[in-house]
Amino acid sequence: MENETVVPNIYEMAKEFKKKYPLTVAWRLKKNSMIVQKFLNPGEKVKYVFVGQKNEKWYDFTSTCVVALTNQRILIGRKRVVFGYFVDSITPDMFNDLKVNSTIIWGRVIIDTINELVILSNISKKAMPELKTRVSTYIVEQKKKFPRRNKDHERHHHH
Numbered sequence: 001m002e003n004e005t006v007v008p009n010i011y012e013m014a015k016e017f018k019k020k021y022p023l024t025v026a027w028r029l030k031k032n033s034m035i036v037q038k039f040l041n042p043g044e045k046v047k048y049v050f051v052g053q054k055n056e057k058w059y060d061f062t063s064t065c066v067v068a069l070t071n072q073r074i075l076i077g078r079k080r081v082v083f084g085y086f087v088d089s090i091t092p093d094m095f096n097d098l099k100v101n102s103t104i105i106w107g108r109v110i111i112d113t114i115n116e117l118v119i120l121s122n123i124s125k126k127a128m129p130e131l132k133t134r135v136s137t138y139i140v141e142q143k144k145k146f147p148r149r150n151k152d153h154e155r156h157h158h159h
Helices: 010-020 029-039 125-145
Strands: 046-054 064-070 074-079 085-090 095-102 106-113 117-124
Touching: 010 029, 010 046, 010 064, 029 046, 029 064, 029 074, 029 085, 046 106, 046 125, 064 125, 095 125, 106 125, 117 125
Parallel strands: none
Antiparallel strands: 046 064, 046 117, 064 074, 074 085, 095 106, 106 117
C-alpha cells in the first residue's frame, strides 16, 4: 500500500493528545487506535484525534475510546476488554448539537446525534478549550459539506 505514509497514524495522534493532557483517563491506546485505523475508508483523512471514556458515569474507567475526526465522519473506536470491539460512526447528517462541559477534574464532550447522546468523559479539563474549538469547527465545516437531507421543515423531535 503505497499511500500508508500519507495517513497519520491514529495511535501516534492519540498518544500525542494523552501526552499533552496527561490527566485524561485512557488505557490501551494502541488497541483502541488500531480499531479506528482499521475502519478508515480508502482516502479518508484524519484531521484530529482525541481520547476519553465513552460512558455516562465518570467513575466507569473501562470504556476508553479513541475518537477520530475525519473528512467524512467522526469515528469512535473502543476495544472491549475481553474480545471484540465497538465502533461508532457519526456522519455529519446525524449531528444535532455539541456540548462541552467540565467538572472539577475532568471535562466531557457531548455529541448529540439523531441516534444517541454520545458522551465522552474523563478528558483532562485543560483539553476542553481546544476540544471545543476543534470539534465545533469540525462539525460546522462538515455540515456545510453535507446539507441536511431536507429534514429541516419536518418536525423530527418526537422523543
